[in-house]
Amino acid sequence: MSVFLGIDWGGTYIKAGVVTSKGKILEKTVYSSSQLKEKSAFISEIKRLKNKFAKYNIKAVGIGAPGIIDIEKGFIYYLPNVSGWKNFPLKAILKKELKTPIFIDNDANVFALAEVRKGAGKGKSRAIFLTLGTGLGGAVIFDGKILEGKTSAAELGHVSISTDGRRCGCGGTGCIETFTGSNYLLERYRQLKKIKVAPKEVKEIFDKARLGEKEAIIIWREFSIHLGKFLAGMINIFNPQIIIIGGGISGAFNLFKPMLLKAIKGQVMWPNFKGIKLVKAELKDSGITGAALLAKEKFESKVRSSLGGHRASRYLE
Numbered sequence: 001m002s003v004f005l006g007i008d009w010g011g012t013y014i015k016a017g018v019v020t021s022k023g024k025i026l027e028k029t030v031y032s033s034s035q036l037k038e039k040s041a042f043i044s045e046i047k048r049l050k051n052k053f054a055k056y057n058i059k060a061v062g063i064g065a066p067g068i069i070d071i072e073k074g075f076i077y078y079l080p081n082v083s084g085w086k087n088f089p090l091k092a093i094l095k096k097e098l099k100t101p102i103f104i105d106n107d108a109n110v111f112a113l114a115e116v117r118k119g120a121g122k123g124k125s126r127a128i129f130l131t132l133g134t135g136l137g138g139a140v141i142f143d144g145k146i147l148e149g150k151t152s153a154a155e156l157g158h159v160s161i162s163t164d165g166r167r168c169g170c171g172g173t174g175c176i177e178t179f180t181g182s183n184y185l186l187e188r189y190r191q192l193k194k195i196k197v198a199p200k201e202v203k204e205i206f207d208k209a210r211l212g213e214k215e216a217i218i219i220w221r222e223f224s225i226h227l228g229k230f231l232a233g234m235i236n237i238f239n240p241q242i243i244i245i246g247g248g249i250s251g252a253f254n255l256f257k258p259m260l261l262k263a264i265k266g267q268v269m270w271p272n273f274k275g276i277k278l279v280k281a282e283l284k285d286s287g288i289t290g291a292a293l294l295a296k297e298k299f300e301s302k303v304r305s306s307l308g309g310h311r312a313s314r315y316l317e
C-alpha cells in the first residue's frame with residue numbers, strides 16, 4: 001500500500017499525518033508551531049517522523065505552508081505569520097535529508113485540494129475555496145487541479161476592492177482581507193458599539209447577532225456585501241461549480257449565507273451564477289489530508305511522465 005506523509009504547517013499548530021492514497025489518515029501527531037520555530041528543529045522533526053513511520057513505506061512528503069512559495073523549486077519566499085523563513089530552499093534541503101520526493105504548496109491550496117477530493121466539493125472540477133479568519137486565504141480548483149503558476153497563485157485575499165482602502169499586510173491597500181479579516185470585524189464592531197475595548201473573538205459577534213443585536217447584525221451585513229461583491233468577481237472569472245467556505249469565521253456560515261447570496265446575486269453576471277453551490281468546508285484535518293494528496297498526485301504524475309503507462313502503474317502500487 002502506498003502512503004504519504006502530509007504536513008499542515010499553521011501559525012499556531014503544525015500537524016503531520018500518514019495518509020493512504022485514498023485520503024484516509026492512519027496516524028497523526030500535533031506540535032505547537034513555536035516548538036518547531038527554528039529551521040533546524042523543523043527539518044530534524046520531519047526526518048524523525050519519516051523514520052518513526054518507516055513501517056508504512058512513505059512514497060512522498062507533502063507540505064502545506066502558510067505563505068508564498070516557488071512551487072517547482074519548493075523555495076519559500078516568505079511566510080507572513082512565521083518569522084525567520086525568508087528566501088529558504090526548503091525542498092532542496094529536505095530532499096537531501098530525507099531522500100524522498102517532497103512537494104510544497106500554499107496551505108489554502110492544500111485545504112482546497114482535500115475538500116474537492118474528499119470533502120464538501122467531492123467530484124467537482126471547478127471550485128473556489130476561501131479560508132476566512134485573521135486573513136482571507138484562497139484557492140481555485142480549475143480543470144480538477146489546483147490553479148497555480150510559478151508561485152502558489154490564487155492569493156484571493158489580496159484582490160483590492162477599494163481605491164482608498166486600508167493598508168494591508170501584503171503592502172497593498174484595500175485588499176478584500178482588510179474588509180473581512182477578524183481583526184477588522186472586531187474593530188468595526190467596537191466603533192459601532194462606541195465601546196473602549198473590542199471583543200476578543202469574532203464568535204462573540206456571531207452570538208450577539210443571533211440574539212438580534214443591531215450592531216452585530218450590521219457587521220455581518222457589511223461583511224456579506226464586501227465578500228459578495230468580491231465573490232461575484234471571482235465567479236465571473238472562474239465559473240466555479242461550488243464555493244467552499246472554511247476557517248474560523250465559517251462558524252457564522254448559516255447566519256451570513258442568505259445575506260452573502262443576496263450580495264453575490266446583486267453583482268454577478270447571472271448566467272455565471274446558475275447552479276452554483278455555496279457550502280461550508282467539511283473536513284476536520286484538511287491540512288494533513290490535502291498535503292498528503294498533493295504529494296500523491298504530484299508524485300504519481302511525475303512517475304507516469306518519466307516511466308510511461310504500464311511500468312508506472314506497477315511502480316505506483
Ligand SMILES: [Zn+2]
Pocket residue numbers: 157158159168169170171172173175
Ligand atoms: Zn493584501
